[in-house]
Amino acid sequence: MGSAQRNGDLARLIEAVAGGDQAALRALYDQAAPKLLGIVLRILRDRGAAEDTLQEVFVRIWQRAGSYDSRAGAPLVWLVAIARNGAIDRLRQEKAARLTQVEEGWLERLPDLGDGEGDLARRDALAHCLGTVEVPQRECLVLAYCEGWSREELAARFGCPANTVKTWLRRGLISLRGCLEAA
């Protein structure tokens, strides 16, 4: 299975990086950086800030590779988490309000991603389960996760208090978890 082999490759590279092997860091960068930059750029929407953050992300990967435990999760999930955390932290530090434009089509893009990335079964389950979450909750989840929208930005978009957004987010998460666990 392609994704299993790819995960194995990434896990071995992370292990080598933990041993201080910079060539392995380069190989990991070649494999993962374009995907991670895409993710970070979608959140930050500024190429310079995104490339800066990508640098921080790989320095962090270099520092923390020793803490990666392949039994605890897939390597790509670990890498994505570091990248997203870097992007979100940077976004929240920048006080200036940003223009939030909705990019449509997240849900549609999920099933027809044909380049062998990730785990097919999980992806299909997530697409199915997101589809079962009520509309405003689902949009909040997707805009927050994919584009880094804050509670306040979501509240402005939906014309409701931030506390309502919080409630939507938490209810949306509960629905999603319930569906994924039943799947």
Next chain:
Amino acid sequence: MSTPHSWPDDPDGTAGEYVLGTLPPEERAAFARALDGDAGLRALVANWEARLAPLAVATPSVAPSPATWAGIAARTGGTPGAVAGGAQIIRLERAARRWRVAAMGAGALAAGLALWIAAGPRPAGEGAQYLAVVDRGGALPALIVRVDLGSGLVQVRSLAAETPPDRSLELWYVGAGAAPRSLGLVTDASARLPVPAALRQGAEGASLAVSVEPKGGSPTGSPTGPVIYSGKLVRD
């Protein structure tokens, strides 16, 4: 400003919002700190990361510019000589951490070191202790230095530090923004040297370095030869 945090009431929802990125900044920072000491919360976060990751992976890839890798290489020790001061410290901290990991694993040398650290003399004094792994950039430390402010001693353990013929290795203490101060010569066996006054006032953020000097030590009181090892003090 002490708004109550929601995670005791709703740990899974808070973990989910942490992963989404929607916790208010103050709560996000507090939650991130709580994660360090709470394996249960970390597991909740890991579950959400795994559940949602396919959505992130669906994002189209973007090729980074070549300068981005160059920056990473410079900050992870890939281009010797081109390393900025801040990056050097990161690398040295990493070296120390890697050694600690190594000491927990197999390997006679590493195991011996771990034992020495665990069973090494611990003076009765309550003063702060610092441990420095003085590293050459490789996987194994060349020197281990323990600074004990309680007993007023610096303890040096030399690990195959190769002394060039007709030269001496000299250990220096470098305080933040201060001139290097000699701690004495590094001998092959473990050596104990008195802690200088500057160091007693608290060694946080200081580093240690070893330079190659003429036999018997630097004639000037400052390092004259190349610095072959350097390491940052970390609290033991």
